[in-house]
Amino acid sequence: MHKSIEIDEKIFQDAVKFYGTIFNLPPLASKIYAYLLFDYEKVGITFDEFVEVLSASKSSVSTSISLLLNAELIVDHNKMDERKRYFFINDGYKKIRFEKIVQKMKDELKLLDDLDHFKKNHDDGYNEKIEAYKALLNKYIINIQESLNKL
CATH class of the missing domain: 1.10.287 (Helix Hairpins)
Structure with missing residues (x-):
C-alpha cells in the first residue's frame, strides 16, 4: 500500500504536537488527526493506511480512531461499492x-x-x-x- 496523500514531515510533526496539546490527545490519535489534515482533496484515509503509514498496531489505531470519532474530531464514511471505512477531518468540529x-x-x-x-x-x-x-x-x-x- 502507498500513501494516498503527500505530507510535509516538519508540518506533520508540528501539527502532531499542537493538536495533541490543544485537544489533549494521546500521541497516536494526534498523529492520525495530523495525518488527516493533509487530505486536502477529501479522498479519505483507510484504517489499513493508518496502520501502515504510522507503523502502529491495529488495536492501537482502532482505539485512537474510536477516541477521535467520539470526540467528533473526525468522521467516517463507507463508499457504496466497498466495505472499507474512510476517515476525514470533521469540518463541523x-x-x-x-x-x-x-x-x-x-x-x-x-x-x-x-x-x-x-x-x-x-x-x-x-x-x-x-x-x-x-x-x-x-x-x-x-x-x-x-x-x-x-x-
Missing part, C-alpha cells in the same frame, strides 16, 4: 469547538455573577477588575457567536 468555548465563557460569567452577588451581600466594596473581566468575556462571546453564524 471548528464550529463545535468554538461553541464549547462560548459555553465555558458563559458558565464562567454565571459563576462570577453568583460570586459577585454573594460578595455584595457581605461587602459593600465594588470590584472593577471583575466587572472589566466580565465585560471582556461578554465581548468575546458576542464576537465568537457572530463569527460562528458566518460558518
Whole structure:
C-alpha cells in the first residue's frame, strides 16, 4: 500500500504536537488527526493506511480512531461499492469547538455573577477588575457567536 496523500514531515510533526496539546490527545490519535489534515482533496484515509503509514498496531489505531470519532474530531464514511471505512477531518468540529468555548465563557460569567452577588451581600466594596473581566468575556462571546453564524 502507498500513501494516498503527500505530507510535509516538519508540518506533520508540528501539527502532531499542537493538536495533541490543544485537544489533549494521546500521541497516536494526534498523529492520525495530523495525518488527516493533509487530505486536502477529501479522498479519505483507510484504517489499513493508518496502520501502515504510522507503523502502529491495529488495536492501537482502532482505539485512537474510536477516541477521535467520539470526540467528533473526525468522521467516517463507507463508499457504496466497498466495505472499507474512510476517515476525514470533521469540518463541523471548528464550529463545535468554538461553541464549547462560548459555553465555558458563559458558565464562567454565571459563576462570577453568583460570586459577585454573594460578595455584595457581605461587602459593600465594588470590584472593577471583575466587572472589566466580565465585560471582556461578554465581548468575546458576542464576537465568537457572530463569527460562528458566518460558518
